[in-house]
Amino acid sequence: MTLIDSVSDDAVDLYADILEDVAHLLAKKDVEDARASLAPIAGEQWAVRVPTTRTVTAGTRTADARRVSARSRAEALIRDRFRCSRCGGRGVPRCVLVAISDVFPEEFPYDRHYGRGRIHPAYWLLVLEADHTLAFAKGGADDVTNLTAMHALCNTQKADALLDELSLRNPLPERPGWDGLLTAYPGIVQAGEEVGSRHASPRYHVDWMRRFGLSPVG
Numbered sequence: 001m002t003l004i005d006s007v008s009d010d011a012v013d014l015y016a017d018i019l020e021d022v023a024h025l026l027a028k029k030d031v032e033d034a035r036a037s038l039a040p041i042a043g044e045q046w047a048v049r050v051p052t053t054r055t056v057t058a059g060t061r062t063a064d065a066r067r068v069s070a071r072s073r074a075e076a077l078i079r080d081r082f083r084c085s086r087c088g089g090r091g092v093p094r095c096v097l098v099a100i101s102d103v104f105p106e107e108f109p110y111d112r113h114y115g116r117g118r119i120h121p122a123y124w125l126l127v128l129e130a131d132h133t134l135a136f137a138k139g140g141a142d143d144v145t146n147l148t149a150m151h152a153l154c155n156t157q158k159a160d161a162l163l164d165e166l167s168l169r170n171p172l173p174e175r176p177g178w179d180g181l182l183t184a185y186p187g188i189v190q191a192g193e194e195v196g197s198r199h200a201s202p203r204y205h206v207d208w209m210r211r212f213g214l215s216p217v218g
């Protein structure tokens with residue numbers, strides 16, 4: 001286990017590159033090569049205390065966030081091409097990372113409450129939340145037109161300290177063709193059913209595949 005207590009300016013790209021390889025190998029049922037690709041970041045656990053004032057993360061949702069339907073959140077991520085509106089970096093829906101954790105529960109830990117020391121840093125750095133552009137409480141609309149995709153970490157006050165100098169002035173370059181690893185998602189879910197353990201209800205991945213317009217494998 002490696003406790004991660006700081007974020008480097010190339011962390012988003014590093015995690016995205018590695019998890020892209022892992023995802024596509026799992027989709028091909030190549031579990032052992034996927035494990036080898038994951039090795040550089042395997043066993044990492046997030047140890048930073050993140051103030052949750054603006055966070056829309058699982059387990060720490062504000063009342064505001066609960067009003068957003070899962071369907072609208074999926075639509076916002078697709079519309080924003082799985083890119084963070086704050087730092088410009090690549091992102092993924094949380095369900096895709098949960099599917100990877102299902103295959104590799106030790107190497108790529110997931111905790112649905114985002115407990116410090118129990119979850120891989122990629123969940124903070126890569127998972128895209130769909131947050132209200134204008135707060136619902138301030139009269140913002142309650143549909144996809146008022147949602148913006150943002151990394152979980154970029155959507156917190158912590159990001160002010162961690163990311164302002166790094167990313168806001170130099171947005172990460174767009175990667176044409178980036179699909180949030182959705183193409184690989186059904187295959188990863190199937191790999192998890194064959195070799196892994198489950199972190200969510202049996203319906204969880206089926207429901208998210210449907211929201212993203214995907215069909216289960218097999």
Ligand SMILES: [Zn+2]
Binds near residue numbers: 085087089150151154
């Ligand atoms: Zn970001």
